[in-house]
Amino acid sequence: LATDCALPTVSKLTSARRRKLSARIRDHPFEDWAAALAAIRRSQFLRGENDRGWRANFDWLLRPETIPKLLEGQYDEQTAAR
Numbered sequence: 741l742a743t744d745c746a747l748p749t750v751s752k753l754t755s756a757r758r759r760k761l762s763a764r765i766r767d768h769p770f771e772d773w774a775a776a777l778a779a780i781r782r783s784q785f786l787r788g789e790n791d792r793g794w795r796a797n798f799d800w801l802l803r804p805e806t807i808p809k810l811l812e813g814q815y816d817e818q819t820a821a822r
């Protein structure tokens with residue numbers, strides 16, 4: 741996904757990242773992850789097409805609030821334009 745969408749790639753899976761990833765995996769089933777990654781793929785905002793050039797990255801994805809926001813459609817184009 742990162743390569744396909746020109747997002748920053750992970751160069752090192754640190755122990756802190758590993759802990760956060762384990763927690764998010766426990767919080768969300770595979771279907772949630774698949775839907776969240778699909779939401780990133782279709783969001784121009786998350787791919788850097790915004791006024792700051794900000795792009796989603798691995799650390800952002802590991803935040804506890806990120807996957808629920810993605811699943812709720814907060815970054816879908818019609819929502820982001822509001």
